[in-house]
Structure formats: C-alpha cells, structure tokens
Amino acid sequence: xxxxxxxxxRVAHLARIAVxxxxxxxxxxxxxxxxxxxxxxxxVDTDGVEPMTSVIPMTLPLRADVxxxxxxxxxxxxxxxxxxxxxxxxxxxxx
Numbered sequence: 001x002x003x004x005x006x007x008x009x010r011v012a013h014l015a016r017i018a019v020x021x022x023x024x025x026x027x028x029x030x031x032x033x034x035x036x037x038x039x040x041x042x043x044v045d046t047d048g049v050e051p052m053t054s055v056i057p058m059t060l061p062l063r064a065d066v067x068x069x070x071x072x073x074x075x076x077x078x079x080x081x082x083x084x085x086x087x088x089x090x091x092x093x094x095x
Contacts, residue, residue, distance in 0.1 A: 001039070003031045 008028045012019040019027065053060070070076055073086060082089035
C-alpha cells in the first residue's frame, strides 16, 4: 500500500497536526516505510504461537471484582462541578 500526498494531508488534518507543504513529502516517505514494515509483519508465520503479554512469562495479579463506592464518596463528589443526591450531575444531552 502506498500513501499519496493528499492522504498525508488528510491524516495530518484528522490528527490535528500542523504540517507545512515542505514536510508533506518527507512524511509521505515515512508513512510508506511504516506501512511496508507492517506488510512484512503480515508475512510472518504465527501458526501455533500463543499470544503473550510480555516477552517474559508473567502472571497478572488478580483482585476480587467488587462494586464499591470507593469508600469515600464525599471526597470524590467534591471534585464534581455539580452533584445531586450523591451522584454527578451532568447537562442533559438527549431530548
């Protein structure tokens, strides 16, 4: 896959990055190099390889999945711009 200059400008616009016309050609080359590397990764045979979270075997610490109020709701609600009956009050967005 190849990226043209119009695509570079569009990606920069979507990412809200200011790009000058002088930088477009350079960024086009960099994006094409990244996409070429991703295409190379797609050619690697990964059959029989288990997904890993790290290159070092590890177990994740687990905790009980318990719903709580954080044990100090007054402190949490103190940061809210508006609170009502122990809950965050937010503006109505759907009519």
